[in-house]
Amino acid sequence: MGIFAGGEFAGLGINYLNTASQTKPVVLHGGDIVAASRQYNIAVDQWVDLSTGLNPQAYPVEEIPQEVFTRLPYELPDLCQAAADYYGNEDVMAVSGTQLAIQCLPQCLPQFDILAPKVGYQEHVLHWANSGVNISYYPALEMKVAVECIEQKLMHNPQRHLLIINPNNPTGLKFTPQQIKLWASRLAKGCYVIVDEAFMDMSPQHSVLADLSTNMIVLRSFGKFFGLAGLRLGFVFANQDIRQALQQKTGLWAVNGPAQHVAIKALHDKSWQQQARKDIHKSASLTRDIFSHLFTHILPDRVHHEALFSSYYLPNTLGEQLVDFFAHRGILIRKIAVDEKICLLRTGIIHHQDFDSQERVKQCIQDFIVSQIS
Ligand SMILES: Cc1ncc(COP(=O)(O)O)c(C=O)c1O
Incomplete structure (x- = not known):
């Protein structure tokens, strides 16, 4: 399939999209059922999608009044209030998915180098790389190794931004809020800690939002816990200067009316x-x-x-084999490369009442085991 062709960059899940005119880096993501459907010739509605980390039972969207679609979507004060109450911090702005903030932040912050996790949601690194800054990495598999490396690198050069994905998707590495705040205090003037808390809703006690320093920026995705990734909504918590800079990049009417309407209800519920x-x-x-x-x-x-x-950490070839075996049976899981040898096989969750999907996955696992024996 076209866009999946191309070499992988440094084992980081960044691939190259080859078009007639140019070669562009792209990151492969989960949840692309349409592409999977074409590749494996299985109808879109026949898939069990375990390739994302979304809540399989989304917040129920009820009928939306007509005027929500017809009015221009100025940011509603009710939305900011609902977000401030839910996330526990008032310094908030809404964006149409934290992905947009990830794309814009490199142009809003001073052009210092950035220290980023070696494995993690690769859109961050991609956009920092596009902005021309130097990226160095810390290992993101084991806590002790990661902490030591960050400490050492910050001591050597505190004039850089620090990216934390907390918990890390896909490795699950999770730093304490105290640790992150301490690192923020060690950064040189003008440098920021960006904390991507896309998966923090299930353990909000680990969020840094209760006590945010002025040089910390927090991203909270709405789509994961509420299961509404298609609504395109997220929140950024930061000081006023950063929010203003981001607002200028994202422009007017950045979050559509239906997204605001649904989110106000969901955040209060x-x-x-x-x-x-x-x-x-x-x-x-x-x-x-x-x-x-x-x-x-x-x-x-x-x-x-x-x-x-x-x-699950597996050899790359086995990871590939499993993804392909499952996909031939209409079950989409994800393989994320760690390096040339090892990958992470990432599975989302099946709803506890989705018996049909449970049976299909069980059968597929049984078939795989039998195929290995025979
Ligand atoms: C860690 C992480 N951050 C941010 C995002 C972007 O999510 P959204 O733009 O839907 O808020 C994702 C999406 O998968 C993610 O995994």
Whole structure:
């Protein structure tokens, strides 16, 4: 399939899109059922999509009044208030997905180097690289190694931005808010810690938002926990200068009316949120059990479980084989390269009441095991 062709860059999941006129770096993402459907010739509605870390039971979107579509979408004060209440910080602005902030931030911050996780959501690194700054990396698999490396690099040169993905997608590495704040205090003037908390809704006690320093920027994706990635909504918490710079980049009417309307309701809906947390835990535990059958046969080097996804460390070739085997049976999972040898096989969660998907995944795992024996 066209866009999946091309060489991988430094094992980081950044591939090159070859077009007639140019070669552009692109990052491969999960959730592209249309592309998978074309590649494997399986209808879009026949897939079990475990390639993302989205809540499989999204916030229910009820009928939206006509005027929500017809009015120009100025940012509603109610949206900022609902976000401030839900996330616990008032220094907020809404964006049409944190992806947009990730794309714009390199142009809003002083042009210092950045220290970033070696494995993580690669859009950050891609856009910092496009802005021409120098990127250095810290390992993102083990806490002790990561902390030591960050300490050492900041001591050597504190004049750089620091990117933290907390918890890291896909490795699950999670620093304490105290640790992150300490690093922020060590950075040179004009440098920022960017904390991407896309998957923090399931453990909000680990968020840095309760006590934000002026040189910290926090990204909170709305799409993951609320399961509404298609709505395109996210929030940025930062000092006023950064928010203004970002606002200038994102422009007028950046968040559409329906997204604002749905989010105000969802952010206030405490009882849905409580139930969603319970359901996600139940679904996550059930999904782990289902996959444990596979991973007692092929032993991963290590495993990490987050509430909305699990990551299994495997040799690259085995990871590729599994993705392909599952995809031929209409089940989409993701392989994320760590280096030339090792990859992370990442699986999202199956809803605990989605019995059909559970059966299909169980059958697929059984077929894979049998195929290995025969
Ligand atoms: C860690 C992380 N940050 C940010 C994003 C962007 O999400 P969104 O633009 O939907 O807020 C993603 C998407 O998968 C992600 O995994």
